Amino acid sequence: MTRSLVAVELARPIMAVAAALFLLAAAPRTVPIAPASVTQLSNGARIVTHAVADTPLISAQLFVPAGIAFQSPDQAGIAAVAADMVLHSPASNGKDVIDIANGLGASATYELDPGYIRFEITCRSVDMAPLLAALATALAHPNPSQFVASRASVLSVANASAKNPVAAALAMVRQVNYDGSGYQSPDAGSPSTIVRLTQSQVSSFLNGHARAGGAVLALSGDLNAAVVDGARAALQSLPSGAAQSAPTGRAVTRSHQVVAHRSVDQPWVAIGYQAPVQFSNDYPTMLVVEALLGQGGDSRALTLGSDTPLPSDFVGAYYQYEAQPGAFIVFLNGEGTGGVDASIRELQLAIARLRAQRLPQSLVERGREIALGDYYMSVTTLDDDAWLIGTATLSPHGPSYVNELPRAIAAVTPADVQRVAQRYLARETLGVVLPASSR
Numbered sequence: 001m002t003r004s005l006v007a008v009e010l011a012r013p014i015m016a017v018a019a020a021l022f023l024l025a026a027a028p029r030t031v032p033i034a035p036a037s038v039t040q041l042s043n044g045a046r047i048v049t050h051a052v053a054d055t056p057l058i059s060a061q062l063f064v065p066a067g068i069a070f071q072s073p074d075q076a077g078i079a080a081v082a083a084d085m086v087l088h089s090p091a092s093n094g095k096d097v098i099d100i101a102n103g104l105g106a107s108a109t110y111e112l113d114p115g116y117i118r119f120e121i122t123c124r125s126v127d128m129a130p131l132l133a134a135l136a137t138a139l140a141h142p143n144p145s146q147f148v149a150s151r152a153s154v155l156s157v158a159n160a161s162a163k164n165p166v167a168a169a170l171a172m173v174r175q176v177n178y179d180g181s182g183y184q185s186p187d188a189g190s191p192s193t194i195v196r197l198t199q200s201q202v203s204s205f206l207n208g209h210a211r212a213g214g215a216v217l218a219l220s221g222d223l224n225a226a227v228v229d230g231a232r233a234a235l236q237s238l239p240s241g242a243a244q245s246a247p248t249g250r251a252v253t254r255s256h257q258v259v260a261h262r263s264v265d266q267p268w269v270a271i272g273y274q275a276p277v278q279f280s281n282d283y284p285t286m287l288v289v290e291a292l293l294g295q296g297g298d299s300r301a302l303t304l305g306s307d308t309p310l311p312s313d314f315v316g317a318y319y320q321y322e323a324q325p326g327a328f329i330v331f332l333n334g335e336g337t338g339g340v341d342a343s344i345r346e347l348q349l350a351i352a353r354l355r356a357q358r359l360p361q362s363l364v365e366r367g368r369e370i371a372l373g374d375y376y377m378s379v380t381t382l383d384d385d386a387w388l389i390g391t392a393t394l395s396p397h398g399p400s401y402v403n404e405l406p407r408a409i410a411a412v413t414p415a416d417v418q419r420v421a422q423r424y425l426a427r428e429t430l431g432v433v434l435p436a437s438s439r
Contacts, residue, residue, distance in 0.1 A: 030406040031376060036218075036389040036399040039232065043240040044213035047231050048393040050385060051223045058128045058221035059382035060231070061390050062119040062135065065243035066209035069114040069324065071182025075205075077154055077189020078197055079182075082142070082206050083110040083117045084150035089143035091134035096143075100134050108135070112187045114323040118390075120383060125222040129230025132217075136234040139210050147199040155195065157188040165433050166314045166331060169270035172431030173329055177272055183323055207239075214243025218390030221382045267340045268333050271347065272429040275319060275326035276420070279395045283321060284371075284408035285416040286328065286424070290317050291370035292363070292417070293330065293350060328424070354421035358414040367417075371409050 036050040068079045087097045087108055101108035106123030108131065121131050161167040171186050178184040185193065217235055219227065276282035294317045313333075320327040332343040353359075379385050392401040 030372065030403070030410055033402045036393070036402070038393060038399055039228070041212070041232065041235055043236060043238060044211070044242065045215040045217065045235040045238060046393060047217045047219065047228065047235060048389050048399055049223050049228060050218075050220045050389045052221050052382065052385065055221050055382065056124055057122060057382060058125050058219060058223065058227060059386040060121040060128060060132060061218045061383070061386040062121075062132075063113075063116040063216040063218070063390050063394065064119065064139070064210050065115060065214035066117050066206065067113045067115040068185075068187055069181060069183045070205075070209055070244065071185075071189075073180065073182060073184055074193060075197060075201060076182060076185035077158060077194040078202055078205050079112055079117055080154040080157070080188045081147070081150050081194070081197060082202050082210075083112070083119070084153055085142045085146050085202060086110075086119070086135070086138045086206070086210075088146045088150060089138040089141065091137040092130070095134075096146075097131070097134050097138050101131060104131070106131060114183055114320075118387070120386075122383060125224060125227055128219075128227050129234070132231055132234035133237075136237045139206075140237060140239060142203065142206055144199050144203060147202060150202075151194060151197055154188055155191060158186065158191050158194055161186050161188060162191065165268045166270075169268050169331065169431045169433045170318075170329065172433075173270045173272035173327070173429045176429045176431075177274075177325075177327055178323065209244065210239065211241035211243060212238040213241050216390050216393050218386040218393065220385040220389065267435070268331070268433040269340050269344060270329055270331050270431040270433075271344070272327055272329045272431070273425050274427065275321065275328035275424050277324060277326040278321040278391075279397070279401075280326075282420050282423070284405060285412050285420040286319065286321070286326075287371040287375070287409055288364065288367040288412045289354065289417060289420060289425075290319050290328065291374065292354070292359075292367040293317050293347070351421065351425050354417060355425060358418050361414060364412065364414045364417055368409055368412055371412075372406055375406055375409065 034050065036048050039047045039049075041047070066079060066082065068076075071078050087110060089096055091097050092100060095103070097108050101121065101123065104123055104127045106121065106127055109120050111118045111120065119135055121128070121135065123131055161171075167186060174186070175184050188194075212235065215235070215238060217231055219231060276286050314331050315333055316331060318329045318331065320329070330347055332340055332347070338345075379388055388402055389399055392399050395401040397404055
């Protein structure tokens, strides 16, 4: 794990830390992002567009309010099976969405979020309208005969996840943190629930959740009137109806779990805390706390979609701000002096300091700079840009949130850090994955 800034500060001489209390650093600079435009359709769907010069490509991300939080615990994996069915359903001349995309030299995939299935398309601007039309057709008319193949595909992902040490540790924390909701299981579900899914259950899930109300299509890249008109026509064909509200998991309670895992050559630990959800007033401050405790991944770093493997050696902080409630999870392994026990003590010492006292202004300034850098550097592709503007559109602030968030990060104070640490970093869930020989 990258050693936390707070832990490093604890090792500094006392006089140096005291002197830092009097340093007043300049507010970190923010860089304005060009605004996006939103079009509201009559069926409730929204299209947000962000033109990017000097590219012949477009990335589209369709947020459909049918994410893993909508699953019942006994049907974990149904969102993944539904998404896979959609992409493999015939949409034009007997070809499915993926076949059509491949034939055009494009890509069509999906990712799973707590609240949404995100269908992602990247292609030339001239091909976007027919691909979106094919996706909308498949969403409205998924092919029931594809169910068995899609369930088998998702089952293989779930089986691979069960053999992954980081995934095993994450699954333990999620099982405790989100008991009673669909998010208590891994993104792709658990093998035991997937094998029991039926075609009628998946069809009912899509019919109930794949609605225009709450859906957002984000387009980034080489945009023109024909692309936007084609997108509008495609989304108008989605079934109307309002989006449902995702259930909320229970709050974090202190718990320790230990499992044996044959593929692990050293202990692996996941320590989970409750955290503010995205768009809350405490969210910008928690991003700074994440930077102070050790850089890691955001909510997309450990997603397990159609073709995104979960890293088996992830070490660092992971902030899942899209779930309800949010989760802040730190992954540690047994490498380094003192092993995993020393890493746990260092983390807990750093969190204790965050809760007990206000940090020096200079240290919070460094955390703000890291958080801002992470935010801006998270957008390096058209896919990233489409995800960013789509997510902002889903916020209560609208597309302007892409610039409001960095300004809020830049304004975080030592008092904010202490308050948020006291509120959220109080109860923990500890999951320990051990080598089989340690049993």
